[in-house]
Amino acid sequence: MANPGKPYALKLITGSRRLGRPVATAALPLLQHTPAPPDWLLNAEAVREWHRLVPILMNCGLLNAASSVVLGHLCCVHGAICRTLSAGQQPRAAMVAQYRMMLNDFGLTPATARAAQRKGFTP
DSSP states (O other): OOOOOOOHHHHHHHTOOOTTSOOOOOOOOBOSSOOOOOTTOOOHHHHHHHHHHHHHHHHTTOOBHHHHHHHHHHHHHHHHHHHHHHTTOOOOHHHHHHHHHHHHHTTOSHHHHHHHHHHTOOO
16 A cells, blocks of 8 residues: 655644645545544544544644544544553553554644644644
């Protein structure tokens, strides 16, 4: 599968958009209305995370029909981590790493927030 690259809005946040270089991203339309969580997202913590993240990502211009599927997966992993922790167990390192990578894909980590501050980005 080809690497589609970062969305243009995320390039602006992280400062990786180089001026004068054409943007090679698909022009997917942003969602105009708040989407409901997918039917397969059954964990209550995952659904809560969906409702928390959707407004944030819509305000930043990072949520379209394609990225909403990835957001569902991110919320599913979040729900699994919460379920594991509430059972008194530690989540597997691979699960936590996957969760952090998905957060990073949406620009939702502290490192991305610092980069956005340095670049003067305010959504």
